[in-house]
Amino acid sequence: MSSPDSALAGPAAATAVGEPMPMAVSSRRRFLTILRSPLGIGALAALMVVAFFAVFGPVLWGEAARQADLTQLSAKPSADHLLGTDAGGRDVLARVLTATRLSIVTAVLSAALGVFVGVVIGLLPTIAPRRLGRLVNSAIGVALAFPALLLAIVVSITLDVGATSVTLAIGLAMAPSYARLTQTLGASVTGRDFVAAARILGVSRARILVRHVLPNVRDPLIVNASIGAGTALVAATGLSFLGLGVQAPDYDWGRMLNESMGAIYVNPAPSLGLGAAIVFAGVTFALAGEVLARAFGLHRPSGRRRRRKTTGSTAAAPVPQVAEDPVLRVRGLRVEAPRGDGWATPVRGVSFDIDRGEIVGIVGESGSGKSLTCMAVASLLEEPLHVTASSVRFDGTELVVRGKVPGRPRSKSLAQQLGTRLAFVFQDPSTSLNPALHVGTQVAEVGLLHGGLSRREARRRAVDRLAAVRLSDPARRARQYPHEFSGGMRQRATIAMGLMGEPALVIADEPTTALDVTVQREVLALLRKVNREHGTAVMFVSHDISLVSSFCTRVLVMYRGAIVESLSTEDLASGRAAHPYTRALVAAVPHMDAAPGTEFATITEDAEFPLDAVREGSA
Numbered sequence: 001m002s003s004p005d006s007a008l009a010g011p012a013a014a015t016a017v018g019e020p021m022p023m024a025v026s027s028r029r030r031f032l033t034i035l036r037s038p039l040g041i042g043a044l045a046a047l048m049v050v051a052f053f054a055v056f057g058p059v060l061w062g063e064a065a066r067q068a069d070l071t072q073l074s075a076k077p078s079a080d081h082l083l084g085t086d087a088g089g090r091d092v093l094a095r096v097l098t099a100t101r102l103s104i105v106t107a108v109l110s111a112a113l114g115v116f117v118g119v120v121i122g123l124l125p126t127i128a129p130r131r132l133g134r135l136v137n138s139a140i141g142v143a144l145a146f147p148a149l150l151l152a153i154v155v156s157i158t159l160d161v162g163a164t165s166v167t168l169a170i171g172l173a174m175a176p177s178y179a180r181l182t183q184t185l186g187a188s189v190t191g192r193d194f195v196a197a198a199r200i201l202g203v204s205r206a207r208i209l210v211r212h213v214l215p216n217v218r219d220p221l222i223v224n225a226s227i228g229a230g231t232a233l234v235a236a237t238g239l240s241f242l243g244l245g246v247q248a249p250d251y252d253w254g255r256m257l258n259e260s261m262g263a264i265y266v267n268p269a270p271s272l273g274l275g276a277a278i279v280f281a282g283v284t285f286a287l288a289g290e291v292l293a294r295a296f297g298l299h300r301p302s303g304r305r306r307r308r309k310t311t312g313s314t315a316a317a318p319v320p321q322v323a324e325d326p327v328l329r330v331r332g333l334r335v336e337a338p339r340g341d342g343w344a345t346p347v348r349g350v351s352f353d354i355d356r357g358e359i360v361g362i363v364g365e366s367g368s369g370k371s372l373t374c375m376a377v378a379s380l381l382e383e384p385l386h387v388t389a390s391s392v393r394f395d396g397t398e399l400v401v402r403g404k405v406p407g408r409p410r411s412k413s414l415a416q417q418l419g420t421r422l423a424f425v426f427q428d429p430s431t432s433l434n435p436a437l438h439v440g441t442q443v444a445e446v447g448l449l450h451g452g453l454s455r456r457e458a459r460r461r462a463v464d465r466l467a468a469v470r471l472s473d474p475a476r477r478a479r480q481y482p483h484e485f486s487g488g489m490r491q492r493a494t495i496a497m498g499l500m501g502e503p504a505l506v507i508a509d510e511p512t513t514a515l516d517v518t519v520q521r522e523v524l525a526l527l528r529k530v531n532r533e534h535g536t537a538v539m540f541v542s543h544d545i546s547l548v549s550s551f552c553t554r555v556l557v558m559y560r561g562a563i564v565e566s567l568s569t570e571d572l573a574s575g576r577a578a579h580p581y582t583r584a585l586v587a588a589v590p591h592m593d594a595a596p597g598t599e600f601a602t603i604t605e606d607a608e609f610p611l612d613a614v615r616e617g618s619a
């Protein structure tokens with residue numbers, strides 16, 4: 001038997017935190033498939049055996065377990081007593097079967113308590129303000145550092161020994177492990193692009209938790225909860241074995257094991273029988289966990305059905321009536337990040353405008369601050385980053401509050417405006433959609449959140465938007481999961497999400513880097529179509545200066561966190577760039593007509609360029 005302590009240390013060690021598995025088939029079909037597999041059949045059979053003895057054990061063998069035959073004290077196995085008798089002359093097999101109920105119920109309830117408390121605590125850092133989150137994290141760390149068995153013993157003794165106290169003790173001792181697991185899983189999900197996308201749509205923290213975090217952390221939690229029942233069984237048995245668990249006249253497997261140990265060398269059968277029962281039940285829980293994870297752990301989240309008052313057929317928020325000012329006007333945007341003992345400034349007070357309907361490229365080497373600039377203007381950067389500016393005016397609304405650009409919109413109306421008027425297309429299409437939700441559900445989200453649409457209407461509009469981004473058979477595609485899409489299709493779905501509203505600006509942060517050239521062209525054509533048909537401005541980030549030259553009308557050149565030049569693409573293409581860094585970037589573009597053997601021009605790491613802007617641009 002593994003030590004209860006090691007067993008209680010549980011879930012984090014047993015989990016492979018990763019991508020949720022894809023959900024290609026319906027849950028019913030998946031359930032039937034797994035049930036027909038050897039694993040499913042074995043788990044179901046074992047579970048039925050355990051359940052049978054837990055339910056009927058005391059009824060069928062309770063009487064036999066109580067009858068004492070004083071002529072047969074500590075008897076060895078015989079035809080009448082297959083596992084022999086105990087020191088009181090009672091049939092051991094009947095007592096083992098009768099004790100199944102108490103042992104299993106204690107294990108299941110303790111595991112349920114541990115998982116519940118652990119999940120609640122573990123999710124707190126995801127939804128709580130940052131400082132409280134950090135405090136909870138530290139508290140989980142401290143609780144984990146305390147040996148779990150010791151914790152269980154202390155709680156058990158404090159609460160007065162017995163079945164109830166052992167359940168509470170084990171549940172509370174298991175909770176920190178589940179809390180850490182939940183917190184780690186939650187953190188891995190909240191850093192993903194689809195959560196950032198949800199934030200842009202103005203989805204609240206609680207809703208992000210329910211719709212995006214929980215479905216993606218559920219599978220490992222389900223597996224661990226089931227394995228946890230086996231763990232709890234071993235722990236409860238251990239505590240009872242030590243005399244700290246179930247007390248007479250009740251008995252569970254642990255207490256019986258304790259009583260049988262005195263005679264183990266002369267009559268090992270009772271101990272072996274008990275050991276077999278404990279191992280069988282433990283393995284059953286582990287198998288059940290595996291089956292549950294495969295069968296139900298990949299369910300589409302049921303989600304609370306919420307009907308809203310229908311206000312019209314479009315999900316778009318009313319378009320603010322603004323003058324023909326730039327769609328985005330940024331002044332003195334600065335991003336600071338903690339580094340070592342001090343602060344680094346990856347974005348150094350940049351200023352720029354993007355006019356309505358304009359397509360503006362941002363180019364620069366890796367690390368020049370392009371992505372941070374985009375995220376900052378979309379209100380997506382949170383602590384520990386400091387984002388300050390004298391003004392960030394989007395679509396007529398000032399985003400800066402007391403010199404800072406908040407990581408979340410300050411009001412519901414602003415969240416609605418950002419959710420419907422600003423679209424963000426991320427670099428990696430494989431992370432920008434939630435793998436646990438149907439694509440249509442995700443596209444429809446903004447209609448539910450900001451458009452006042454009913455679920456059905458939002459879905460209809462989502463299908464319409466998927467058609468608008470030229471996805472064939474959009475109704476079927478809407479019912480598929482992101483893994484059933486190609487990279488290009490995912491990018492289109494992300495753009496379709498943006499088109500649920502009436503976006504005034506699409507920020508596309510290297511949207512084609514992860515795609516092959518053909519798909520790249522399709523995505524660019526789509527962005528251009530959105531630009532032409534809706535007058536949507538595009539802020540297009542890329543390393544690829546030739547791509548930017550062909551796609552954009554104007555280019556902002558970033559170097560070490562500053563915009564060093566703003567010029568038209570004609571000027572760029574015809575070699576009229578003024579800043580030495582821009583000229584070096586252009587010179588580094590390889591040409592097909594270069595003579596064989598010609599060395600490519602590169603920008604070396606130690607190359608230094610002035611940070612002052614040569615035209616409009618840097619503050």
Ligand SMILES: Nc1ncnc2c1ncn2[C@@H]1O[C@H](COP(=O)(O)OP(=O)(O)OP(=O)(O)O)[C@@H](O)[C@H]1O
Nearest residue numbers: 337338346364365366367368369370371372373385
């Ligand atoms: N969350 C963060 N915390 C601290 N520093 C960061 C953070 N994000 C980015 N940085 C740093 O800021 C600098 C600019 O990063 P950014 O992602 O904006 O560069 P980029 O120009 O978009 O690069 P790439 O083209 O490779 O995506 C980099 O040095 C990066 O290490």
